[in-house]
Amino acid sequence: MEQPTSFSRPKVSLATDCVVFGFDGYRIKVLLIKRKINPFLGMWAFPGGFMLEHETLNECAVRELHEETGLHPYFLEQFHAFSDIDRDPRGRVVSVAYFCLMPTAQVQGGSDAEEAQWFDIHELPEMAFDHKEIFNMAQSRLRERIYFEPIAFGLLDKKFTMSELQRVYEVVLDVQFDRRNFQKKMLASNIIVPLDEQRRSENGPSRPATLYSFKKEDYHSFKNSMGFSLEF
Amino acid sequence: MEQPTSFSRPKVSLATDCVVFGFDGYRIKVLLIKRKINPFLGMWAFPGGFMLEHETLNECAVRELHEETGLHPYFLEQFHAFSDIDRDPRGRVVSVAYFCLMPTAQVQGGSDAEEAQWFDIHELPEMAFDHKEIFNMAQSRLRERIYFEPIAFGLLDKKFTMSELQRVYEVVLDVQFDRRNFQKKMLASNIIVPLDEQRRSENGPSRPATLYSFKKEDYHSFKNSMGFSLEF
DNA sequence: ACAAAAGTGTTGTAACTACACCCATGT
DNA sequence: ACATGGGTGTAGTTACAACACTTTTGT
Numbered sequence: 001m002e003q004p005t006s007f008s009r010p011k012v013s014l015a016t017d018c019v020v021f022g023f024d025g026y027r028i029k030v031l032l033i034k035r036k037i038n039p040f041l042g043m044w045a046f047p048g049g050f051m052l053e054h055e056t057l058n059e060c061a062v063r064e065l066h067e068e069t070g071l072h073p074y075f076l077e078q079f080h081a082f083s084d085i086d087r088d089p090r091g092r093v094v095s096v097a098y099f100c101l102m103p104t105a106q107v108q109g110g111s112d113a114e115e116a117q118w119f120d121i122h123e124l125p126e127m128a129f130d131h132k133e134i135f136n137m138a139q140s141r142l143r144e145r146i147y148f149e150p151i152a153f154g155l156l157d158k159k160f161t162m163s164e165l166q167r168v169y170e171v172v173l174d175v176q177f178d179r180r181n182f183q184k185k186m187l188a189s190n191i192i193v194p195l196d197e198q199r200r201s202e203n204g205p206s207r208p209a210t211l212y213s214f215k216k217e218d219y220h221s222f223k224n225s226m227g228f229s230l231e232f
Numbered sequence: 233m234e235q236p237t238s239f240s241r242p243k244v245s246l247a248t249d250c251v252v253f254g255f256d257g258y259r260i261k262v263l264l265i266k267r268k269i270n271p272f273l274g275m276w277a278f279p280g281g282f283m284l285e286h287e288t289l290n291e292c293a294v295r296e297l298h299e300e301t302g303l304h305p306y307f308l309e310q311f312h313a314f315s316d317i318d319r320d321p322r323g324r325v326v327s328v329a330y331f332c333l334m335p336t337a338q339v340q341g342g343s344d345a346e347e348a349q350w351f352d353i354h355e356l357p358e359m360a361f362d363h364k365e366i367f368n369m370a371q372s373r374l375r376e377r378i379y380f381e382p383i384a385f386g387l388l389d390k391k392f393t394m395s396e397l398q399r400v401y402e403v404v405l406d407v408q409f410d411r412r413n414f415q416k417k418m419l420a421s422n423i424i425v426p427l428d429e430q431r432r433s434e435n436g437p438s439r440p441a442t443l444y445s446f447k448k449e450d451y452h453s454f455k456n457s458m459g460f461s462l463e464f
Numbered sequence: 465a466c467a468a469a470a471g472t473g474t475t476g477t478a479a480c481t482a483c484a485c486c487c488a489t490g491t
Numbered sequence: 492a493c494a495t496g497g498g499t500g501t502a503g504t505t506a507c508a509a510c511a512c513t514t515t516t517g518t
Contacts, residue, residue: 057315393497
């Protein structure tokens with residue numbers, strides 16, 4: 001159409017990058033893929049890519065994630081646009097970053113078209129572009145969100161034990177909770193329901209643990225009850 | 233430089249829009265400007281405009297806000313990128329929205345180059361583009377943020393009375409607090425300090441009120457203490 | 465039989481809610 | 492003198508933190 005003042009509205013390339021957090025039962029991981037093209041060939045980076053003309057940012061994030069990892073994300077949320085002028089050596093590229101949660105079990109590292117691999121968030125490799133900065137912001141966002149909203153469930157399977165849930169909170173927030181108080185608070189928050197099932201631990205001896213599942217309806221009563229009175 | 237796969241990375245125009253919230257002592261307002269050009273000529277919209285080649289999104293938001301309102305924002309934060317395909321009739325434009333806080337006293341409606349005016353957030357006019365949607369997200373973001381973080385101060389002058397502060401919380405969160413409990417909690421949170429000054433009310437009879445100011449250092453102790461045990 | 469994790473209850477303490485009276489000022 | 496908003500304290504209640512013993516299982 002009309003582009004009368006094209007000087008005042010230059011165009012840029014838009015991309016999405018997706019910080020996929022996973023939980024393997026012990027640690028928080030991040031999914032990276034090894035770059036197959038320049039720039040930064042061979043380096044690790046978040047799954048992502050350029051937005052096409054006919055798609056929105058969300059669609060782009062979903063598509064790229066699926067293309068590069070085979071995943072359909074269950075929790076995906078936009079969190080920040082990164083626009084430093086020199087962040088991409090190919091030219092001006094603004095990237096909108098998303099974060100995504102899932103249990104690590106849903107991806108087998110290296111088995112997909114692209115080489116994808118889970119990294120412990122404390123042992124990240126050098127990353128392409130400004131992905132280190134993107135990661136830092138994603139991580140603090142994760143901490144904030146998990147503290148006040150019931151997103152921990154995104155990192156777990158549909159059915160989970162109380163101690164798995166507790167471990168998620170502990171490793172994300174880097175604190176320790178009393179097992180009994182944690183359980184009381186979680187049950188009082190009314191956001192999980194105990195199932196009529198138990199699971200016995202695969203490794204080592206222990207009593208079977210009751211399974212719980214997330215109860216979406218009562219989302220709101222949670223907002224306030226998960227403030228664990230920590231400072232962080 | 234090289235643009236080998238320019239098919240896979242189409243370019244779009246990027247813009248910023250800034251949702252400026254103000255507080256006039258009674259109500260939350262939003263600053264809109266009347267559009268002087270097409271499309272949507274004559275309609276109200278958020279201050280904003282296209283990102284230039286040599287600037288970041290933040291710089292763009294600051295520049296546009298200044299150009300259109302004369303303001304230098306004191307609190308400015310990016311919150312979401314809007315990318316619906318048909319959101320701008322001129323073509324594909326992705327807009328990154330910011331929100332900004334200030335006391336309304338700092339802008340005289342209509343006095344600037346562009347026609348700027350404060351609107352009560354409950355009496356908004358029809359707005360250009362998808363700005364209604366942008367507003368809705370900005371408002372819920374404001375509510376979330378004020379609940380957990382000390383950003384109410386962005387809506388007040390450096391020196392403020394306890395009841396001004398309380399009114400900010402009440403109108404943003406749409407609740408009522410007990411005056412004495414509110415004061416206790418605020419003082420206990422250690423984020424404001426009483427000054428050695430008082431201010432007498434301009435309108436109507438009342439005892440002079442002590443002034444307080446925001447204490448930036450103790451930002452963190454606040455995080456948890458402002459949970460007023462409401463549901464919202 | 466032992467080690468390892470899961471299940472469960474009580475008690476002291478700290479934080480919050482509800483509530484009422486007096487004070488300084490302007491009209 | 493009165494109406495308006497500002498200043499302040501207490502008592503009852505609720506929510507949280509701290510804490511230990513028993514049970515089921517695998518080796």
